[in-house]
Amino acid sequence: MENKPNSRKGLFITFEGGEGAGKTTQINLLKSFLKKKNFNVVTTREPGGTPEGERVRKFLVSGKINSWDAYSEALIFNAIRREHINKVIKPAINNGLIVLCDRYVDSTIVYQGIAGNVEQKFLLELHSKYCYNLYPHLTFFLNLSPLKGMERVKKRVDQTENRFENLGLNYHTKVYEGFLKLHKESPKRIINIDADLNENLVAKSIYSHISKLII
Numbered sequence: 001m002e003n004k005p006n007s008r009k010g011l012f013i014t015f016e017g018g019e020g021a022g023k024t025t026q027i028n029l030l031k032s033f034l035k036k037k038n039f040n041v042v043t044t045r046e047p048g049g050t051p052e053g054e055r056v057r058k059f060l061v062s063g064k065i066n067s068w069d070a071y072s073e074a075l076i077f078n079a080i081r082r083e084h085i086n087k088v089i090k091p092a093i094n095n096g097l098i099v100l101c102d103r104y105v106d107s108t109i110v111y112q113g114i115a116g117n118v119e120q121k122f123l124l125e126l127h128s129k130y131c132y133n134l135y136p137h138l139t140f141f142l143n144l145s146p147l148k149g150m151e152r153v154k155k156r157v158d159q160t161e162n163r164f165e166n167l168g169l170n171y172h173t174k175v176y177e178g179f180l181k182l183h184k185e186s187p188k189r190i191i192n193i194d195a196d197l198n199e200n201l202v203a204k205s206i207y208s209h210i211s212k213l214i215i
């Protein structure tokens with residue numbers, strides 16, 4: 001799905017990719033880049049983004065891998081997203097801000113849908129009925145092989161939020177292939193960024209795409 005930017009309103013930009021692809025680092029670098037250019041920027045994340053969503057996040061990203069099945073996850077991610085859109089994303093866009101969001105609907109399509117076997121039609125319907133069918137203006141898919149991503153994740157100090165990471169390489173290969181598929185289906189919205197480079201080169205490539213939208 002594509003979404004045309006409205007120049008009078010803000011911009012909604014999401015970051016997607018497998019585990020360890022460097023989304024957080026790139027969101028922070030892009031935020032500084034945009035702030036230097038005097039844009040008002042808000043950063044947020046999913047699951048989470050609101051105090052309520054952050055509380056629910058804890059239960060989703062920690063604990064045993066089979067604590068929730070993929071349908072339950074899909075419903076919960078959508079509930080968190082609806083609150084997030086109502087309380088954070090829509091107000092920010094309407095106030096002319098640039099919203100940088102760590103994961104959004106494409107993660108649900110890929111993790112619960114393609115890797116978790118929930119029908120895509122059901123997920124698209126949930127998004128359309130309960131999340132206003134709101135799509136980002138632009139999405140950066142940070143493309144890193146699942147093997148390399150998992151290697152990076154193992155080195156993290158905080159190992160509590162690792163329920164999804166523990167799903168194994170087979171699952172994460174499906175996640176990776178899922179993001180590639182979404183990029184191929186919506187190449188204008190979902191930009192494929194080579195994330196296997198040093199962070200400044202990855203950031204440069206992101207800036208070049210952003211500049212086309214904001215200048």
Ligand code: TYD
Nearest residue numbers: 018019020046047077103104107108111164
């Ligand atoms: P995140 O904090 O971005 O993890 P990481 O920084 O390790 O990439 O997201 C937490 C996990 O939630 C991540 O493993 C992917 C999963 N997730 C879904 O399965 N579906 C969704 O809709 C979202 C938003 C996240």
